[in-house]
Amino acid sequence: MDVAVVKTGVSTKRFIQISDCHLGPLTSETLLGLNTDESLHDVLALILNKEPRFDYMVCTGDIASAGHENCYRRFIDIVHQYFSQPFAWLPGNHDSTSIMSHLSLPELPESRAIDLGNWLVILLDSVVPFKVHGNFEQSELDYLERMLTANPDKHIMVMLHHQPVLVGSEWIDQYILRNADSFFAMLDRFPAVKAVVWGHVHQDFNSERNGVKLIATPSTCVQFKPNCNEFTVDTLMPGYRWFDLNDDGSLVTGIERVTGKQYIIDYKSAGY
Numbered sequence: 001m002d003v004a005v006v007k008t009g010v011s012t013k014r015f016i017q018i019s020d021c022h023l024g025p026l027t028s029e030t031l032l033g034l035n036t037d038e039s040l041h042d043v044l045a046l047i048l049n050k051e052p053r054f055d056y057m058v059c060t061g062d063i064a065s066a067g068h069e070n071c072y073r074r075f076i077d078i079v080h081q082y083f084s085q086p087f088a089w090l091p092g093n094h095d096s097t098s099i100m101s102h103l104s105l106p107e108l109p110e111s112r113a114i115d116l117g118n119w120l121v122i123l124l125d126s127v128v129p130f131k132v133h134g135n136f137e138q139s140e141l142d143y144l145e146r147m148l149t150a151n152p153d154k155h156i157m158v159m160l161h162h163q164p165v166l167v168g169s170e171w172i173d174q175y176i177l178r179n180a181d182s183f184f185a186m187l188d189r190f191p192a193v194k195a196v197v198w199g200h201v202h203q204d205f206n207s208e209r210n211g212v213k214l215i216a217t218p219s220t221c222v223q224f225k226p227n228c229n230e231f232t233v234d235t236l237m238p239g240y241r242w243f244d245l246n247d248d249g250s251l252v253t254g255i256e257r258v259t260g261k262q263y264i265i266d267y268k269s270a271g272y
Contacts, residue, residue: 001182010216013117013118013245014052014055015054015056015245016042016047016057016240016242016243017058017090017159017223017240018044018058018217018240019062019200019217020023020055020060020079020198020199020202020220020223021036021219021221022065023065024037024068024071025070027074029065030264031222032265032272033266034222034263038263039221039238040220040221042261043220043239043240044082046058046256046257047082047256048082053144055085055116056085056086057079057083057087057092058114058123058159059087059089059090060090060200061090061092061094061095061127061160061199061200062095062199062200063075064096067096067099068099072103073103078110087110088111088123089111090123090124090125091125091127091161092161092162093131093132093161093162095127095136096227111123118154118187118204120154120156120251121156121158121159122144123146124136124143124144125137128178132177133162133175133177133178134177134178134200135177136183143184145186148187148189148190151192156193156196157245157251158187158191158197159197159198160197161198161199161231162194162198163177163198163201163212163216164177164184164196164214164226165209167201167205167226168227168257169201169229169232170230171231172200173231184258193212194251195213197216197217197241198216199217199219203226203236204226215253217241217255218236218238219238220238221238223235223238230270231269231271233267235267236257237259237263238258240255241255242256
């Protein structure tokens with residue numbers, strides 16, 4: 001069943017994306033040596049400092065390291081420590097979609113669509129249970145088609161976890177969205193689509209296809225070095241992406257990263 005679109009009630013279109021937090025079941029959990037709770041706090045504190053006013057925030061998956069319920073509860077609690085603005089999430093390959101959607105909380109983050117006035121952000125689930133790569137179920141593609149058909153006057157941003165195009169690193173590009181051709185064939189029918197945005201790759205990425213911007217976002221924890229065929233950890237710091245969504249359908253975007261910190265990270269790791 002489709003979830004009703006959430007309306008913000010304001011005309012501003014400053015939109016924040018975080019991704020790939022990889023929280024463990026305990027606050028002491030680490031990823032490649034980095035305490036992921038600490039880095040999430042640092043990124044949210046950075047947003048609080050850099051973004052005195054924004055409309056909405058979304059996390060594009062891998063919130064948890066292995067889909068533990070307390071990871072999602074803690075994530076929501078941590079975000080609420082910093083912001084009162086509404087926020088949304090979608091699952092990544094490390095997450096449990098079932099746990100995320102069935103938490104016994106009075107108000108869960110939005111998981112389907114965000115109405116930002118002239119813009120509509122559509123959130124999609126690209127997770128294949130127990131697999132690292134992505135793929136859309138036919139029901140998900142059907143949902144996307146219904147939303148695009150029903151909103152011809154909106155500028156559209158589509159968000160998912162997995163990269164739908166190769167980003168240039170062989171080791172992670174093997175986990176691409178497998179039915180990206182069907183996905184893009186649908187988007188090609190709807191000129192209102194302005195951007196496709198994802199997480200998963202733990203790095204900045206910008207490209208364009210048929211006038212649609214293709215954008216990936218850094219992780220709030222460990223970064224993966226671009227254009228490396230073997231697993232390689234980058235020395236860049238955790239960060240987030242901001243978007244200014246203009247009424248005419250154009251957008252401006254950028255990345256901010258944590259500064260003035262030194263994390264314990266295993267830069268020589270061959271994987272995780």
